[in-house]
Amino acid sequence: MIVCLAANPSIDKLFEIERLVKGDIHRPQSFLQVAGGKGLNVARAAAALGADVNAVPLLRGHAGKWLEEQLHAEGVSASAVWAHGENRSSLSVADRETGSLTEFYEHGAVVPSAAWTELMHTTASLFEGSSWLTISGSMPRGAPDDGYRDLVREARDAGVRVAVDCEGERLRLALEAGPDIVKVNQAEARELLDVPTARREEALTAAHKLRQLAGGDGHAGLMTRGAEGVVLAAPDGTLYEGMLYVRGRYPVGSGDAFLAGLITALDRGQGWDEALCLALAAATANAEIPGAGRLEPARAQELAGQAQVRVV
Numbered sequence: 001m002i003v004c005l006a007a008n009p010s011i012d013k014l015f016e017i018e019r020l021v022k023g024d025i026h027r028p029q030s031f032l033q034v035a036g037g038k039g040l041n042v043a044r045a046a047a048a049l050g051a052d053v054n055a056v057p058l059l060r061g062h063a064g065k066w067l068e069e070q071l072h073a074e075g076v077s078a079s080a081v082w083a084h085g086e087n088r089s090s091l092s093v094a095d096r097e098t099g100s101l102t103e104f105y106e107h108g109a110v111v112p113s114a115a116w117t118e119l120m121h122t123t124a125s126l127f128e129g130s131s132w133l134t135i136s137g138s139m140p141r142g143a144p145d146d147g148y149r150d151l152v153r154e155a156r157d158a159g160v161r162v163a164v165d166c167e168g169e170r171l172r173l174a175l176e177a178g179p180d181i182v183k184v185n186q187a188e189a190r191e192l193l194d195v196p197t198a199r200r201e202e203a204l205t206a207a208h209k210l211r212q213l214a215g216g217d218g219h220a221g222l223m224t225r226g227a228e229g230v231v232l233a234a235p236d237g238t239l240y241e242g243m244l245y246v247r248g249r250y251p252v253g254s255g256d257a258f259l260a261g262l263i264t265a266l267d268r269g270q271g272w273d274e275a276l277c278l279a280l281a282a283a284t285a286n287a288e289i290p291g292a293g294r295l296e297p298a299r300a301q302e303l304a305g306q307a308q309v310r311v312v
Contacts, residue, residue, distance in 0.1 A: 001052045001053070001054055001126070001129060001130040001131065001132075002046055002051050002052065002053050002054070002130070002131065002132045002133075002134065002263055002264070002267055003053075003054050003055075003056060003123060003126045003127070003130050003132065003133045003134070003160075004039050004040070004042050004043035004046065004053060004054070004055045004056065004133075004134045004136070005039050005056050005119075005123055005133065005134065005135050005136070005151070006037055006038075006039025006040045006043065006055055006056060006057035006058070006136070006137075007039065007058055007119065007137070007138070007139050007140060007143065007147075008037055008039075008058070008088070008108055008137060008138045008139055008140045009035065009036065009037035009039060009040050009057045009058065009059070009067055009087055010036050010037045010087060010088040010089055010090045010105075010106065010108070011033055011034075011035070011036065011063055011066065011067065011087065011088075011089045011090070012033060012034050012035075012036025012037070012041075012089075012090045012092070012252070012253075012291075012292050013031070013032070013033045013089060013090065013091045013092070014030075014031070014032045014033070014091075014092045014093075014094065014250070014252070014290050014291060014292075015028040015030075015031055015091065015092070015093045015094065016028055016029050016030040016031075016093075016094045016096060016290070017029060017093060017094070017095060017096065018095075018096050018097060019095060019096070019097040019098070020093060020095040020098075020100070020102060026093075029096070030290070032290045032291050034070065034291045034292060034293065034294065035066075035067045035070035035071055035074070036090060036253070036292050036293065037057075037090075037137055038136035038137030038138075038165065038255075038256050039055065039056075039057065039134070039135075039136045039137055040055055040057060040067070040071070040076075040293065041136075041253045041256035041257065041260075041292045041293030042134050042136050042165075042256045042257075042259050042260045042263075042293065043055035043071075043076050043078075043260075043293075044071075044074060044076055044260075044293040044294065045253075045256060045257040045260035045261070045282055045286065045293045045294075045295055046260035046261075046263065046264050047074070047075060047076045047077075048294075048295055048296075048297050048300075049260060049261060049264045049278070049282060049295075049297055049300060050264070050297065051260070051263070051264040051267060053076060053077060054077045054078065054079060054126055054130075055071065055076055055077065055078040055079075056078070056079050056080070056081070056119065056122055056123045056126065057071075057078060057080050057081070058080075058081050058082075058083060058087075058111065058115065058116075058119050058140065059080045059081070059082050059083070059087060060082065060083050060084065060085045060086050060087045060109065061084075061085055061086035061087065062086065063086045063087035063088075063089070064080075064082065064086070064087050067087060068080060079122055079125075079126065081115060081118050081119045081122050082115075083111060083112055083115035084112065084115075085109035085110075086109065087108065088105075088106035088107065088108035088109075089106055090103070090104065090105045090106060091103070091104040092104075092252050092292075094249070094250065094290075099249065101250075101251065101252065103252070107141055108140050108141065109140070109141070110140065110141045110142035111139075111140040111141065111142045111143050112142070113142070116140075116142070116143050116144070116147065120147065120150070120151055123151060124151070124154050124155075124158070127154075127155060127158040127159075127160045128158070130160050131160065131161065131267055132160065132161050132162070132163065132263050132266070132267055133151075133152075133155045133160050133161070133162045133163070134162075134163045134165070134259060134260075134263060135148050135151065135152065135162065135163070135164045135165070135166065135174065135179075136164075136165045136166065136256060136259065137165070137166060138166070138170075139170060145169050145170055145173055146173045147170070148164065148166060148170050148171075148173065148174040149173040149174045149176055149177045150177070152164065152174050152177035152178070152179050153177040153178075156177065156178065156179075156180075161180040161181075161266075162179040162180050162181070163179065163180060163181040163182075163183060163259060163262070163263055164179040164181070164182050164183070165182075165183045165184065165255070165256075165259055167184065167188045167191065167192070168191070171184070171188070171192060172192065175213045175214055178214060178215035178219060179214055179215075179219070180214075180218075180219055180220065180235075181214070181219070181220045181221075181222060181262075181263075182210050182211075182213070182214045182219075182220070182221055182222065183222045183223075183224070183255075183258075183259055183262070184210065184222075184223055184224075185223065185224050185225075185226070185255060186198070186203070186223060186224070186225050186226065189206045189210065189223045190206075192210075192213075193206055193209050193210070195209070197223065197225075200228075200231075200241070203223060203225055203228075203231045203241075204231050204233075204239055204241070204312060206221075206223055206231070207221045207222060207223050207231040207232055207233040207239065208221065208233045208239070209221065210222070210223065210233065211233035211234075211235075211237075217235065217236070217237070218235045219235055220232060220233060220234055220235050220272075221233040222262075224255055224258060224283075227247070228243070229241060229242050229243035229244065229280065230242045230243075230258070230276060230279070230280065232272065232276060234272050238272070238311055239311065239312040240272060240273065240276060240309055240310065240311055240312065241309070241310060241312055242276040242277070242279075242280050242307060242308065242309040242310075243280070243307070243308050243309075244280040244281065244283075244284050244303060244306060244307040244308070245306075245308075246284050246303060246306065247284075247287065248284055248285075248286070248287025248288035248289075249287065249288070250286070250287050250288070250289060250290050250291070251286075251287045252292045253286050253291070253292025253293045253294070254283040254284070254286045254287045255283065256286075256292065256293050257282040257283045257285070257286035257293060257295055258279045258280065258282060258283035259279070260279075260282055260293075261275075261278040261279035261280070261281060261282030261283065261300065262275050262276070262278070262279035264278065264282075265277075265278040265279070273309045273311075276307070276309045277304045277305075277307040277309055278300070278304045280303070280304075280307040280309075281300045281301070281302075281303035281304035281306075281307055282295055282300050284300075284303050285299045285300040285303055
């Protein structure tokens with residue numbers, strides 16, 4: 001089973017408009033909302049790909065009830081922890097004329113310390129019989145900066161492999177516990193490593209440095225590069241690069257779908273080349289339809305056959 005921590009879930013809303021004009025009133029041509037935040041996006045995408053998933057979200061108030069109902073309707077198993085207040089909302093506005101996307105993310109309310117402790121205990125209670133833990137996205141305000149680090153350590157002590165996708169100080173601290181995989185995007189890698197990452201050679205060097213920070217041998221460092229694909233320093237030190245020459249209009253959540261595809265493939269015992277193919281395919285399939293973390297499984301499998309992955 002793959003356990004997906006969702007410490008700061010949100011109701012993710014997508015407006016599509018013909019043209020975004022500052023100061024104007026806009027009437028969207030279409031509107032969609034999903035149970036979002038990076039952790040729930042990963043869980044939903046992995047479940048769509050056929051993985052055995054259990055999400056662990058921190059839910060609050062009326063928004064939390066809606067999130068719980070959505071997860072149930074989508075067939076995503078969840079072990080929710082409840083706290084006072086309301087879950088946050090996030091808004092993406094897609095401009096059809098330019099193809100651009102404007103995004104607004106709420107921080108969310110402060111989490112009570114007792115609720116955070118319960119969230120960590122609930123997650124750890126699922127480790128027996130589980131193979132992977134994914135830790136994705138931000139923490140709610142009030143959570144300890146070292147919260148992810150302690151959970152990584154506890155999971156690894158229990159024999160559960162861990163993939164981390166976060167940023168800033170929480171990522172720096174989580175790396176101290178040696179996650180099996182650290183997955184970041186180009187901007188996050190540049191901030192963490194304080195090195196350029198735009199060029200191919202720079203990206204490969206960054207992946208190697210990510211692997212070293214995660215623990216070196218036996219750990220993987222991975223950096224997604226948007227339209228330029230992905231680079232990976234595998235646990236044995238092998239460097240990979242991957243590309244899929246298909247683009248979609250709705251990139252929100254593609255990084256989460258990427259992680260879902262990667263861990264789903266690895267959980268099935270597939271190699272890194274196959275895992276990267278499914279990850280790239282899941283990310284692209286996500287970008288082809290509205291709504292973060294949503295994809296058509298058959299389309300993802302089709303796209304996996306088009307992905308190009310090679311050893312550097």
